[in-house]
Amino acid sequence: MAPDTRFTNRSKIRVSYLWSPSLQRLSDDLPSNVGRSSMVHDLIKSLGLLDFEELKGSLSGRGKKGDGDGESEDDDDNEGDRDEIQNEDKQEADGESQRTPVSPTELSTHAQDEKATVVLPDPSLGTKTCLIRYHDRSYIERLLKAHTDEDPNDPTHLPSSPLSSTSSPRRAKIARTDPYNLSHDNPVFPSLSSYISHIAAATSTACRLLATDETDWAVCWDGGRHHAKRKEAGGFCYVNDLVLGGLLLAREGRIPLQLKEGEDVKRQRTRAPRIFYLDMDLHYSDGVSAAFHSPTVYPYPMEEGVNPPKPPNVLTLSVHHSSPIFFPPPTPLSLLPSPGTESPFSLSIPLSAYPSRQTYAKVFNQCIQPIREAWDPDYVILQLGTDGLPGDRVGQYGNWSVAGEGGIKWVVERVKEWGKKVCVTGGGGYRHDNAARAWAEVMGVLLDRDFEEDMPIPHHDHFEQYAPSFTLQVPDSHMRDENKPEDLEKAAEVFNVLAERIKVIVDANS
Template identity: 30%
Template sequence: EYGITRPKGHKVSFHYNSTVEDMHFGKTHPMKPWRLTLTKHLVLGYGLQYAMDTYEAVAAGIDQVRTFHDPDYVEFLSQVSPQTFDKLCQVPRFRNHVPAKHEGDSVDLGPFNLSTSPGADCPVFDGMSKYLFLYTGATLAATNQLTTNQSDIAINWSGGLHHAHKSEASGFCYINDIVLSIIDMLRIYPRVLYIDIDVHHGDGVEEAFQRQPRVMTLSYHRYGPYDDTGHKFFPGTGDLSDVGLKGTVGEHFALNVPIGSGIDDRQYRYLFESVTGKAIDAFKPSAIVLQCGADSLGGDRLGQFNINIKQHGECVNFVKKTGLPLLILGGGGYTARNVARAWCHETALATNNGAHLSDKIPLDLVPRPEAFMGRAHGDGQLFPKFQKDHRNECVESDLEMKVKKLDEELKY
């Protein structure tokens, strides 16, 4: 009825474990795994499971996570819960990892930037250990599908947690599943291109490969002063001049596209297609990892862009057209109903030869139709038009200057 077919010679796998949906970061915390429940409802409602292979993810192993992360950090993550946190904090080798207190810190931070205080970016919550190793397991299974030539495109919407560092959680991210995936890919592929359309800078991935010429990282993100108090938009890195670690062979293999608030579809498309196209031509990747954080959509609770769902999806289409092995991951996204819309649409783009789904959500086949109904929730449409709720600070000449600068950088 919705035109779902399995395209010949084009295999897509979808990796997921519903256990991640039960997690609660805390009452006021913006990260809501419920968005993954809504995504699943739409994917199944549109019948996309018939157009791809679906796999139930299993937890990653401790040794797999250690290929990037510090062994003490991995051990802490594998044992931590609200019940064990205080006791683990007393262990001397974990105590060494407590970050220094900064002026203005609103919450008490424990080892590895983790905290049980309400309002922390990286809280310790019930079931956390299970959650972390499951989203990572899903990304690693998806990666394995690609590296063993069993899929052309593999998807894990519960992954894409780009801020996690070697021995520190950051910005709602604990295990950097992206870095682990790219490390696996490098065993097979000569060069991997990482593209990040989350509204935040993909700092953890960039940092991990800053000395590595076989990985090019390319992040599009909001950058600049955040509010009247002059606070920078999180994480505050990713300037245009940041191109990888100077003086190492990794220099010139990181690209950053800092963007002002309120960018619209046309401007974003210009930036994305110009820079990504030039990066692909120059770097000639053998595989691509695309982090599809949906907080770059208009109407996001944390984001500041005015991008619509179709343009977000156009980024996936553009990358898909290269025909290279492609890992598609989630990331941020804080207005749950729109995250679900975007990721369902992008699942369809990956599976369905780029055909668009009907704008009318099959509400009779969706368990929580009210999440998508009513004026405030997008009137049952898959592609509601978002209000332009952020003043557009982006000026054409400035966007052109950025494209030109990045083009010059790619000539090295």
């Protein structure tokens, strides 16, 4: 398929980087990843990969009331807080442009190298009105409730200390009556209400930059919360920023149709975009896949002479480890589909334990590429969790690599070759030094910056956390890949049939 025509005559892709001081601080508060955001952003800054200069020209107009999806009376109570946070962000972010990265390799000498443009999230895209475009109103109201105003009799209220005399009975009550799953993996924490607004705003801003052709790749490492459901939290995720971003892209990223002879350019016709959601996290994207699962039945084989139903806006494909003892528990949608599935736009590639980069290369070439070619997306949302890397304390069954064919960098290079508009987010990744290393390496791929093997970590605030190697390299694992060639071949056969079916449906409705 031809690359996106919007890339024509541009030798370099435009890369935007979603960040703000408050987004970083609030993401650092996430109980499952305390401090990770600072490690990630500070390493990437120290490598000289970010350009803060353009912030000065963009701060004045971004995030004013009315710029978002529309606000209502529901949002009025928080407007003053949002304005205060935004003003603080502007002041702190403006100061970043005065700082020069320092490293053992004198990265400051690369002033002419490509850099990602830092963009502040638009707070008007994180309001209650925006959040309930997908999430249940009662659930969002619970999340937005100020922590200090919580009713101690609320079943989702956690005791202030695990040593509290009421901790045991409270935990028992939570297990029975918590309607929103705000316990155990998903506890309420003091900055939760601000956190969910910032995460939603960040990924939605990234998607809007794509829809308005202000960038080619929008990077949001704090996003990627793919387990959150419409009415409940799950897997360390409270709101599903990926779903909210995908819905925004579907609304605002419509594709102009070619003008017919004599047609008035002012009456340009458009079509709904095709969006490819690709999830490479070690865990199944249950929240995103459920949200975009189409209820339409696509019969197979098609009855002769009958046009197939229209495709949905979003095709989801999740590559993940699957096991009865691994979160989330397997469901029909998380397993390998049959060639004749009635839902060819909700796809999964379940993997056995310790998938290596060689397995990922086969999966990408033999399964993902045929689907991409058949679907021919206008936009890609790439969830790039790093919990599949070795040594992850939550992933545990990962054996992926950053470098080499089939590694994380290689996957990003392949997606880059598609020539499409891409929003790339973070996700899982619970060994924070390796998450930071991997995402910094991805930034290098996007910016055509080649880092030397065993490149030293630049001296910065988190330098000591990269011991003992103090390099960018993530060592490969020596675990045995349990994925069998015959299983990968079966998946390839299934996905080639599915690709043919998808192409027929797309072509019939184009």
